[in-house]
Amino acid sequence: MRIRDLAIYFGFDKLQRLYQDVKIHGGLLMAIQKFRRFDDLKSGRLIGQDKYGNKYYENLYYFFGRSRWVEYPEYKNCEMDGSQVAPEWSGWLSYRTDAPPYADPIKIYTKYKWMLDHSENLSGTKHAYMPYSTTKPKIEAWVPKKDD
Structure with a gap:
C-alpha cells in the first residue's frame, strides 16, 4: 500500500483540501466569516x-x-x-x-x-408594493361599544 492510498483511506486528503480552501479564502478568520454568510466554504x-x-x-x-x-x-x-x-x-x-x-x-x-x-x-x-384601494371594504372591523 502506497502512502497516497493511506492518506486517502484515513481522510488526510480532505484535511489537505480544507487547508487549501482556508488558504484561498484569505486565512482562518476570513474563511469562518465566509462560511457564516454562505453556510458553505467553496472555492x-x-x-x-x-x-x-x-x-x-x-x-x-x-x-x-x-x-x-x-x-x-x-x-x-x-x-x-x-x-x-x-x-x-x-x-x-x-x-x-x-x-x-x-x-x-x-x-x-x-x-x-x-x-x-x-x-x-x-x-x-x-x-413591498401595497396597492391603494378607493373602494369601501366589504368587511369592517368590529369596534366594541364604550360604556358611558
Missing part, C-alpha cells in the same frame, strides 16, 4: 461579475447541479434571495446554457430605452 474559478456586485463561480470538482454558484456582495448582509441574480446570469447559473452572458454568441443582451433595470423581489419586506 472555484471566478467566471464573472454583474453590475449589482454578484460574483459567479464554477468548480467542476463538485457534483453537477452544485458546481456553479453565486456569492452576493457584502452590503446585502444575510438578506440574500434568488431574485437578486441578474436575468442574463440566471440561465448560466441554472445550466440552461454553458456559456456565460458575455461569451454567448446567440444571445445579445441589448438594452432598449423601454426596458427597465432588473430589481429584486421585495415581497415580505417593508418596501
Whole structure:
C-alpha cells in the first residue's frame, strides 16, 4: 500500500483540501466569516461579475447541479434571495446554457430605452408594493361599544 492510498483511506486528503480552501479564502478568520454568510466554504474559478456586485463561480470538482454558484456582495448582509441574480446570469447559473452572458454568441443582451433595470423581489419586506384601494371594504372591523 502506497502512502497516497493511506492518506486517502484515513481522510488526510480532505484535511489537505480544507487547508487549501482556508488558504484561498484569505486565512482562518476570513474563511469562518465566509462560511457564516454562505453556510458553505467553496472555492472555484471566478467566471464573472454583474453590475449589482454578484460574483459567479464554477468548480467542476463538485457534483453537477452544485458546481456553479453565486456569492452576493457584502452590503446585502444575510438578506440574500434568488431574485437578486441578474436575468442574463440566471440561465448560466441554472445550466440552461454553458456559456456565460458575455461569451454567448446567440444571445445579445441589448438594452432598449423601454426596458427597465432588473430589481429584486421585495415581497415580505417593508418596501413591498401595497396597492391603494378607493373602494369601501366589504368587511369592517368590529369596534366594541364604550360604556358611558
